[in-house]
Amino acid sequence: xxxxxxxxxxxxxxxxxxxxRTVSGVETTRASYFFLTRPAELKARLVGRRFVELxxxxxxxxxxxxxxxxxxxxxxxxGQLFAAGATSPRLLSATAKRALAPDAQASFAxxxxxxxxxxxxxxxxxxxxxxxxxxxxxxxxxxxxxxxxLSKLGVDALRxxxxxxxxxxxxxxxxxxxxxxxQGVIAGIGNIYADEALFLAGxxxxxxARRLTRAECDAVIAAAQRVMKRSIQTGGSSISDYVxxxxxxxxxxxxxxxxxxxxxxxxxxxxxxxRLVIATRSSHFCPSCQR
DNA sequence: CTGTCCCTGATT
DNA sequence: AATCAGGGACAG
Numbered sequence: 001x002x003x004x005x006x007x008x009x010x011x012x013x014x015x016x017x018x019x020x021r022t023v024s025g026v027e028t029t030r031a032s033y034f035f036l037t038r039p040a041e042l043k044a045r046l047v048g049r050r051f052v053e054l055x056x057x058x059x060x061x062x063x064x065x066x067x068x069x070x071x072x073x074x075x076x077x078x079g080q081l082f083a084a085g086a087t088s089p090r091l092l093s094a095t096a097k098r099a100l101a102p103d104a105q106a107s108f109a110x111x112x113x114x115x116x117x118x119x120x121x122x123x124x125x126x127x128x129x130x131x132x133x134x135x136x137x138x139x140x141x142x143x144x145x146x147x148x149x150l151s152k153l154g155v156d157a158l159r160x161x162x163x164x165x166x167x168x169x170x171x172x173x174x175x176x177x178x179x180x181x182x183q184g185v186i187a188g189i190g191n192i193y194a195d196e197a198l199f200l201a202g203x204x205x206x207x208x209a210r211r212l213t214r215a216e217c218d219a220v221i222a223a224a225q226r227v228m229k230r231s232i233q234t235g236g237s238s239i240s241d242y243v244x245x246x247x248x249x250x251x252x253x254x255x256x257x258x259x260x261x262x263x264x265x266x267x268x269x270x271x272x273x274x275r276l277v278i279a280t281r282s283s284h285f286c287p288s289c290q291r
Numbered sequence: 292c293t294g295t296c297c298c299t300g301a302t303t
Numbered sequence: 304a305a306t307c308a309g310g311g312a313c314a315g
Contacts, residue, residue, distance in 0.1 A: 001309070033297070059310080077309050078299085113299090133298045135310060149311090174292065184313075188314075279293065281309070 002075040002156050004188030005231035007059050010081050015054040015244035017083045018063060019123055022050040025119040032114055034131065038137035045069065045140045058153050058187025068143030076135030082245040084125035123219040127170055156186035158225060169209035169217065176212060177278045185257040189224055192259045197224035197286045199258045205283040242253030258284040
């Protein structure tokens with residue numbers, strides 16, 4: 001699932017095909033909660049506008065247009081943003097995959113899950129936003145306005161420090177895992193990197209947040225930043241649906257220490273990795289290394 | 292602060 | 304055919 005590293009990898013690749021290009025057409029699926037801004041308005045706002053920048057805020061992508069307005073995107077759980085020409089079975093519907101001969105090179109064609117297609121005046125690929133479960137979001141933001149989804153976010157995970165977590169945890173009895181997933185405290189950490197960071201810091205996912213020491217807060221943030229930076233370098237984690245905008249898999253799933261490794265031996269001590277559910281999210285940890 | 296819900300494909 | 308996965312808004 002896309003968390004900060006996957007969104008950042010996406011940003012870097014999509015930025016190259018987006019910035020400097022002028023929208024000539026906007027195609028969408030029918031109105032749904034996926035579109036915080038209705039398809040008709042989205043089209044009216046975007047056509048004729050030129051993209052000038054693509055930034056990341058937590059797990060959101062924020063594209064700036066030449067009139068000072070912005071296009072806000074969230075990939076949700078299964079969102080995929082890519083340019084035309086990307087080929088990967090992960091980008092195809094099950095029907096399309098079944099139709100493929102073994103080893104056949106598939107080329108992407110928009111399917112029922114492709115909710116947004118941007119075409120441009122300038123030569124180059126289209127940009128597609130595909131999202132099977134439709135937990136992603138698209139919104140247009142007028143010049144000078146800030147979307148409430150952005151104003152709710154805490155400090156970006158790559159800019160946070162131990163102090164950020166220390167202050168946020170003092171009065172919270174919820175498990176530390178829950179606080180790390182709270183985008184209003186630190187923006188960008190999701191289920192995979194929360195588990196990985198807590199493993200590297202030696203802190204059990206269930207520990208009441210207020211019971212962390214200052215040193216442990218420093219360690220957790222340092223570990224979170226280390227794993228996320230490393231993940232960005234390797235192209236993100238392709239565990240379920242995520243693919244890079246060029247259609248290729250990321251590499252970080254091979255470096256995971258605990259996430260989705262239930263029952264496998266801990267890489268440090270050999271104890272079986274355990275899984276339990278915290279606030280409806282699956283959580284993985286080493287019962288020996290994490291206290 | 293935790294449970295429910297949105298959605299669909301994979302799995303049982 | 305029922306269950307599971309999960310980001311984030313919302314309800315209780």
